[in-house]
Amino acid sequence: MDFELPEGIDQIRKEIRRFGENEIEPVAKKYDREEKYPHEVMDKANEMGLLGASIPVEYGGAGYSVLETSIICEELFAIDPGIGFCIVASSFGTEAIQEFGTEDQKAEFLEPVARGEKISGAAISEPHAGSDVSSISTRAEKDGDEYVINGNKMWISNGSIGDFFVVLCQTDPDAEGRYNGFSQIIVESDRDGFEADKIKGKLGIRASDTAELIFDDVRVPEENVVGTEGMGFLQQMQFFDATRVGVAAQGVGLAKGAADRALEYAQEREQFGQPISEFQAIQHKIAEAYTDIEAARNLTYKGAWAVDQGEQITKLASMAKEYGSRVAVDVANEAVQIHGGAGYVDDFDAERFYRDAKILQIYEGTTEIQKNIIARELLGKGMS
Amino acid sequence: MKILVTVKEVAEVEDEFEISGDDIAEQYLEYDLNEWDDYAVEEAVQISEEAEDVEVVTATIGPERAEETIRMALAKGADRAVRVWDDDIESASYLDVEAKAELLAAVVEEEDPDLVLTGVQAGDESNGATGVTLAEKIGFEWAAVVNQLDLDIEGGVANVHRELEGGVEELTEVESPAVLTIQSGINEPRYASLRGIRQAQSKPLDVQTLDDIGLDADVLESPLAQTDLYEPESEGDATVWNGDAEETAGQLAEFLRDKGVVEG
Numbered sequence: 001m002d003f004e005l006p007e008g009i010d011q012i013r014k015e016i017r018r019f020g021e022n023e024i025e026p027v028a029k030k031y032d033r034e035e036k037y038p039h040e041v042m043d044k045a046n047e048m049g050l051l052g053a054s055i056p057v058e059y060g061g062a063g064y065s066v067l068e069t070s071i072i073c074e075e076l077f078a079i080d081p082g083i084g085f086c087i088v089a090s091s092f093g094t095e096a097i098q099e100f101g102t103e104d105q106k107a108e109f110l111e112p113v114a115r116g117e118k119i120s121g122a123a124i125s126e127p128h129a130g131s132d133v134s135s136i137s138t139r140a141e142k143d144g145d146e147y148v149i150n151g152n153k154m155w156i157s158n159g160s161i162g163d164f165f166v167v168l169c170q171t172d173p174d175a176e177g178r179y180n181g182f183s184q185i186i187v188e189s190d191r192d193g194f195e196a197d198k199i200k201g202k203l204g205i206r207a208s209d210t211a212e213l214i215f216d217d218v219r220v221p222e223e224n225v226v227g228t229e230g231m232g233f234l235q236q237m238q239f240f241d242a243t244r245v246g247v248a249a250q251g252v253g254l255a256k257g258a259a260d261r262a263l264e265y266a267q268e269r270e271q272f273g274q275p276i277s278e279f280q281a282i283q284h285k286i287a288e289a290y291t292d293i294e295a296a297r298n299l300t301y302k303g304a305w306a307v308d309q310g311e312q313i314t315k316l317a318s319m320a321k322e323y324g325s326r327v328a329v330d331v332a333n334e335a336v337q338i339h340g341g342a343g344y345v346d347d348f349d350a351e352r353f354y355r356d357a358k359i360l361q362i363y364e365g366t367t368e369i370q371k372n373i374i375a376r377e378l379l380g381k382g383m384s
Numbered sequence: 385m386k387i388l389v390t391v392k393e394v395a396e397v398e399d400e401f402e403i404s405g406d407d408i409a410e411q412y413l414e415y416d417l418n419e420w421d422d423y424a425v426e427e428a429v430q431i432s433e434e435a436e437d438v439e440v441v442t443a444t445i446g447p448e449r450a451e452e453t454i455r456m457a458l459a460k461g462a463d464r465a466v467r468v469w470d471d472d473i474e475s476a477s478y479l480d481v482e483a484k485a486e487l488l489a490a491v492v493e494e495e496d497p498d499l500v501l502t503g504v505q506a507g508d509e510s511n512g513a514t515g516v517t518l519a520e521k522i523g524f525e526w527a528a529v530v531n532q533l534d535l536d537i538e539g540g541v542a543n544v545h546r547e548l549e550g551g552v553e554e555l556t557e558v559e560s561p562a563v564l565t566i567q568s569g570i571n572e573p574r575y576a577s578l579r580g581i582r583q584a585q586s587k588p589l590d591v592q593t594l595d596d597i598g599l600d601a602d603v604l605e606s607p608l609a610q611t612d613l614y615e616p617e618s619e620g621d622a623t624v625w626n627g628d629a630e631e632t633a634g635q636l637a638e639f640l641r642d643k644g645v646v647e648g
Contacts, residue, residue, distance in 0.1 A: 007585045008455070008459075008581045008582060008584065008585050010452055011452065011455055011456055011459060011576060011581045011584070012578065012581055014416075014456075015456070015459075015575055015576045015581065018575065019575050047574075047575075048574075048575040048577055048578075049575075049577025049578050049579050049580065050577075050578060053578050057579070057582075061579070062577070062578040062579040062581075062582050063582065064578065064582070072578070
């Protein structure tokens, strides 16, 4: 048993905190209120080399492991979940290109993302296909050496600002088996027939960009297929372990950010002639919050470490994702409670963290789906 | 061309702290790269990015803990690092400016740099003397409190602006090899990039003992000893009034009247 973290982690934490204090914290409230994508912060994040952390060094990235990127994610979400999300999401979808892409695709699509010149996205969910992923109906039909794509994608991160998307399409509706006949296809946002409709009015992570994508006879060359035609769904599934651990790390960071703010406030706020941190009721809230965070962190790091070892950890990843997001929601709730009235207005960050937390129990597989998976694995049932 | 940058890890104190013996209790301390050295590192790295074949080496006197700080300088673009430390230094009662300059002089002798950059001062002890003392010891030309540097590498001349008292600036030329003590604000120190932090893990960091740099423990003897550490008592209070002149002038007048400074 060895709990040693990779070398350089302390420097990463320190430098991200410094960046966060100087460049994110002063503007976080503004971008949340205005529901605006933080292009200026992204430019600075790119200058610092914060983007494309997981992209291999040979394609211009930093080549960090799942464990290291989880810790980066944790630090960013502790500063501000909205802008933190924008930074970690700027290379969404590229994992498929890293794993299954051709050399040409890697050079063309990974390098500009690592350099911060392009923003990518992954397009899976549809208006009528959320948790039931295999019911997606966006259709890519072969026409000569091109594919013609028609359909709608929903809740797509970076949708209205992204330069290209890895889109899960149905390429063979007649394929046998629920998970066959899908393909991952790269679609550039400047293709004719591509349209993005920004979704406004989100409860939280409002600095992040979310859109509906509409494909109306969008033509892309067959070279844009990532990996093997017809295997897209199964390819996509390989990343669930890593992406779910990633959301667990978001939860750990968000909870830590909320708890740290509550701890600070409790020591400043005085009632009945003493700081409220002197009251046992408040002390217990704080003790429980930090204990839950530490438990979630260890579950997350174990999951991330196991993914890095090449293990398949379906159950552990779902446990980490479900627990990490639950801890985020609970801790953010108690953080508002500790702030009292001050936690209900935007003079303090507590209310923003409270709003931001909820999405973690919804995206990348809802809490209910995670529990289904955990139970399925425990009961020894296969996918059906 | 080789640039040596002296880098110190300094202790930073939290707002509220306690004194334990002759020092601030450890739990109130955090360690970080000295602010002025951060500017010196940035200046050196910028030179290395603008010109060909410039090696940037950092030199530190400090325990193993300081390696985290040293790696940060490497992550920002320094090529390699030297850290001087051993049991004798560890057990020295007080490392004065003279001793530090002596140790750094021995490193300079080994490295033979064209330019030595130091911070003007360190944020913890604020002697502001190590850089200049080092220059004297190694017989380099020097300029202190440099807030602008324009280097003519081929001509071996550094054109510098020096910040003097009272907002006066001196423009002067310094011939290399030279020691320049760098003032904060000369540039905008970068963040260490994720890629840089990764690469820094595999950059060379040599640990050298007194013996390695050709010195013995005598060099550590100091006529200075720290006898006490205490928080100064506040002897007066300042009152600040906010608002427009009409409002604050009245408050000031009332205050002066109350204190008996003016009558009526």
